[in-house]
Amino acid sequence: MSLYCGIACRRKSFWYFRLLSTYVTKTRYLFELKEDDDACKKAQQTGAFYLFHSLAPLLQKSGHQYQAPRHSLLELESLLAKFGQDIQRIEDSVLIGCSEQHEAWFALDLGLNSSSSINASLQKPEMETELKGSFTELRKAVFQLNTKDASLLTTAQALLRWHDAHQFCSRSGQPTKKNMAGSKRVCPSNKIIYYPQMAPVVITLVSDGTQCLLARQSSFPKGMYSALAGFCDIGESLEEAVRREVAEEVGLEVERLQYSASQHWPFPNSSLMIACHATVHPGQTEVSSDASLGYVFPLLHPQWSVGTFLVQHCLHYTKMCNMGFVPFRSLQSYKGSNLHENSEHPHNYHSSLYVSQSCDYFSAVLN
CATH class of the missing domain: 3.90.79.10 (Nucleoside Triphosphate Pyrophosphohydrolase)
Structure with missing residues (x-):
């Protein structure tokens, strides 16, 4: 009996530490992407993108629920090229999470203009037709999303809104620059770092x-x-x-x-x-x-x-x-x-x- 209990306890401990290890490695991977622009840009190659227009996420109706479609980098580059946009716009995206397999997830707003963007915002109707979805106000749709999508999209919207509202340094008045992950903005003239806040x-x-x-x-x-x-x-x-x-x-x-x-x-x-x-x-x-x-x-x-x-x-x-x-x-x-x-x-x-x-x-x- 004691032998059986010992084996059971060891198995329980194994799965507990395996779960903990998955969480730790995932968290450290996200930290690396936030701190290393090159690593984040590399992660975009195999990552997935959620699209927004003026802070409204792209959603597709499925019965009584909404689903949030994801797009690969190649699909996004093709979309931007079709509408005459520079693929540099992808640098306006923000990191919002990753899977346990380290597939990074990003969000990009095609309706907002950053201070460094050379492209105008894309027209909403044409985008919806091309993407076979609708840019829906998140507050109206959040209760019709699954838990994962609701969490990711609310995080994404909050980050995108913060970047849209903090494009200039409060001290120098100069445009600030976001890092690749969107976890901070830096004023080039005085090196002040701004972090998203709640x-x-x-x-x-x-x-x-x-x-x-x-x-x-x-x-x-x-x-x-x-x-x-x-x-x-x-x-x-x-x-x-x-x-x-x-x-x-x-x-x-x-x-x-x-x-x-x-x-x-x-x-x-x-x-x-x-x-x-x-x-x-x-x-x-x-x-x-x-x-x-x-x-x-x-x-x-x-x-x-x-x-x-x-x-x-x-x-x-x-x-x-x-x-x-x-x-x-x-x-x-x-x-x-x-x-x-x-x-x-x-x-x-x-x-x-x-x-x-x-x-x-x-x-x-x-x-």
Whole structure:
């Protein structure tokens, strides 16, 4: 018996370290491509490219889902030549990942012009016809993509947007130059290096231990509710940001909080959504806010949103509130619309998951 257990443990350890080794080698390979322009250019020879036009990815409809087609370097060069473009435009691409077999993945926007580009943007209709797809707004399509494509395309869009907005040095005013992988930009005149950044945002589900709180603004469409969220201020810790946001928005004092999960969110700019559960004293039942308070349980799979993760986790322990801390009513199912995620203005309840009454997924009914 002990011999059998020993063999089983060794096998488990073997597969664990093999998995770890795959992750480590993949991570180090990506690091090499980011630091070595020649290695990155060589990787493009056997890599695959995802195409964008003005930050909208090229997608192809397949039933009720979208698929993101990939193109080889030869296919991309042929496409550019057909539309009278210099293949040097490929240098505007950014590295977004690689496979376990070290096939590098890149993203290239054919509708944006870099400061160093000599080519005009390509016309969208002609490109769509040639590529047999459509350049679709990512925010509308992200929930109809598989997990891999959704992750790659949101990363790609965030990087492409950052490069489009940071083409000039803030100190000298001179054009900056991206490295081959797109992991940084350098000002040639003063050698200042700029790296892509994300803004930290706290998104918090507040509870008194038996019930939890969502809020809405008067500007929200009917049926939309949100967890509390906002940007972290300079000099704040995560804990301080949560306590401040809850105090500012609903006039409650947080007794304790617990980190739950985090997620990159690219809309409209790159944010790092940091999800927390916050507990207030059970006696704090009076909410001080101009916003109406209500309840909703968005039951989308947690892989898509940390906002969803927070609420789903709380399903096991809490009840929702309506006009403050009161018991929730039953959950019902609705079909026929879209899931919405509003993160354009994280302050004043604008950066968390919400669900309309006609959502494709389960939601609470607001009578």
